[in-house]
Amino acid sequence: MSAPTHTRPHPATRAGAAAGRLPWWALALPVLAFTALLALILNPSDAHAAGGDPAITHLFERAQQLIAR
Template sequence: MSARTRTRPHPATPGSVDIRLPWWALALPALAFVTLLLLILNPADAHAATGDPAVTHLFERVQQIVTR
């Protein structure tokens, strides 16, 4: 049994590249980035973290901006 192939609504022009990404190909990496960023910025989970107070202050300011 032969499988049917989908035809393009507009034929591609010679020399052009036709790349179409599904919506989730951009949404999932963006969601993962935001989730990991929020996990890093959560000060409640950073009990053992000791570091430069300037870096800690910077992360606190970013968290305040994100949570507004």
Template structure:
């Protein structure tokens, strides 16, 4: 005995569902991509932040202790 198969209606006939993205869903990734691309193309603009000498010393000391 064969079972009847149900076919789904074509997506265009489902009542005109309109899927839209908000403006920021496209703008934010585009801005992030462009800013990273600019940093890659001109790395001289990406200067390292100068940290507190005490914090730098602490991190170096932690690295020395881990390396032992």
């Protein structure tokens, strides 16, 4: 004896199928990040190293030493 199967009703679709579209920033942000990184790769002279605080530099060096262990 087989049991009857229950199917779910399909959800109502919105006019224009807006549920399937992405917001504008979901495409714009990755494109912006890609172009910025590509510009740095193509012209590395524009990527200036920041003259940071020696304490921060020391902290990063110490963290690198701890991770390397």
